[in-house]
Structure formats: structure tokens, C-alpha cells
Amino acid sequence: MERELKPAAMALPKQDDSLPKGKYGPIWPRTPACHGFTIIAKVKPGRADAIRGYGQKLAKTVESDPTALAPLKLHYLRWVLFDNDTRFMYQGIFDTDFDKYTEDAVELFKKVGVDTVFENLEGFPSDWKTNPEAFVRFVREHQCPSFLEYGEYPYVTADEIKKALRVKESLSDMLDQLQ
Template sequence: MTTPTSKKSGKGRVHGVVSELSALMSVKEGHKEPMKATIQVFEDRLRDPRTQSSLERIGLRSLRFVLFDDDRRLMWLTSFESEWDPYVDDALAIIGLPVWADWLQHTNEFTIEDVDAVTNADIKAFLQSGQIQAAGFFDFFGDVTQPQVTKALRVNKAFQQVLDDPAAQEALAQPALKPLLDEAAD
């Protein structure tokens, strides 16, 4: 029986604007260390400051690789704000198809022998085939988007600068700003 996929989240669950993708795989015998190394490359790509605006644009909320069962099994979990197809397409482009193929080749389920010939369609089909729906899914900020969070952080930083500027004290004494100052006092 095939699990139907929704446009929003593939087979994953949705909470507010956020969808989840969960997949379980087994690590090939003798591939524990190469798997760990390729996961580190993937993570380094995500942490690269040059990718941050792209990750925000595609709505990446979180991504986890979990090795368990003495590193014989892998759980891959991600949550995101965009539609399933564009999210995966964009993630493939941002991280780079070779980086994806590098970690997938260490799983028993990924059967494409020539990783240099792997296509986006191959990876998407593989992810969809291994995806399982989470039994439960909750995102504390489920109705808040990455751009909203980023803007709120920028506004807060600018407001803190105003609060620290002695020249702003007269303006900040205006009664209309009291609710904002009360909130900032927390």
C-alpha cells in the first residue's frame, strides 16, 4: 500500500506553516565512519554563512541525522516551511548533489551504484520511498515563518541600540512608547 503524498509535506505531518520529513535507513556494513564523515560535510554546508539566506528562503527549520543501534541505523529528520518538491529541489541545489549522494551511498537502501550519475529525481524518489510519517509533530513556532523570526531579531537588535543611546532618552520618555518599553523590560 502506498501512502498518499500531499503537496505541502510529502508523507510528513504539518503544524501551521511547518512540515516534517522523517526517514529511516540502515548503514552499510563497514560504512560507519564514512557515513559520519559525509554527515559532517553535510552539516558544514548548512553552517556555512554563505548558505544562510538560501536556507531561510527555503524555510529550513531544522535538520537532524541520528545514528543509532551501534551506528547501524540512521534516522534523518527535517522540518521546513515550503512545499515538499521545491524544498527538496532547493536543498539539493544549496547543499550540492554530490554531498547528498555521498552520505546516501552509505545506506543499504540507496542502490544507485554510480553516485556520479545520480540526479535530483533519483534523490527525491529515494527520500519519498524511505519517508515515514511521524506519529506526532509539533513546532512551537508553527505559525511563524523564518522571515518573520529574522525580522523580529533585526528589529530587537535595532531597538536595543536605541535603548542604549543616551540621545534617545527624551524620545523614549513619550507615553505612547510605554507598552514597547514595558515589553522590552522582560
């Protein structure tokens, strides 16, 4: 597949009726940074340490099984506690659209028998594992849509990046053996 790999930026529209509709509401266009969303929500009082602990647990999970989050087709996750640990920001960049990411996340958490960090946020539905619509409603209500996204390597999937890195490593190994 021939693709021009020069940096690209996209200004995103304000959410309105012109966006295509998915199962759970508007589907934002794929941007040079792929798909993603940012939510900002209030932390339940006294739960900031639990959020940090969940981050440590997730890091250990990925350390022991680097493919643990593979079904989500993630590029990046960024979690931030701010305003004196009273608010939480979740930012995820991934290859699938919002509907697929949400369904995959709920299924992944149910499959591995873990809870979500979102349970530490005010207003998060307790029935999220059996009610994906409630999960989506929470995310949509707390979503802060971006209005500009930039990609240094635009529209490239996480799988394509990993494949390119494997090819690079193989070529490097081959060149090292020729020396």
C-alpha cells in the first residue's frame, strides 16, 4: 500500500448532526493520530490513591503480559490526576472507532476479571459490565473532544508500527551478521 508519510494535521468539527452515527452516538472521523478520546471527571473523595494503585496494577499486568491490552489496538494511554487529586483525565489513542473500542474494553475487562479505573470516578455506573450503554453514556458526558489532531506518521496503525519495527530489527540483525 502506497502512502505518503509526511506529517499531517486535521481540524475537527464541533459535535453536531453532520457526524455519522454509530451504535453509541456520533463517530468522529479518523484523524492523523487515528481515533481516541479524552475524558475529564471528578474523582470520588479519597479515591486518588486507588487510581494510582490501579495504574501500578495495569503497568504490572502489561509487564507480565505485553499483549494484555492488545484487543484495544492502543497507541497510547495517558492518565492524569490534577486539581489536588480531585479530577482525573483519561486520554486514549487507538486504531478502532469509539464504538468498537468501548465494546472491546468492556469485554476485555470482563474476560480478565478486573474492574476499571473509572469506578473511582463520580457518576460512573456500577452496572457497566452488563450495560455498555451506561459506560458509553458516562464517557460521552465527560468527553472533551479535541479540535485539532496532529500525526508525525499520520494514519499509521499500531500494528503497522510494530511490523515496521520488527522489519527494522531484522534488517539490523542481518547487517550485524554481515560484519
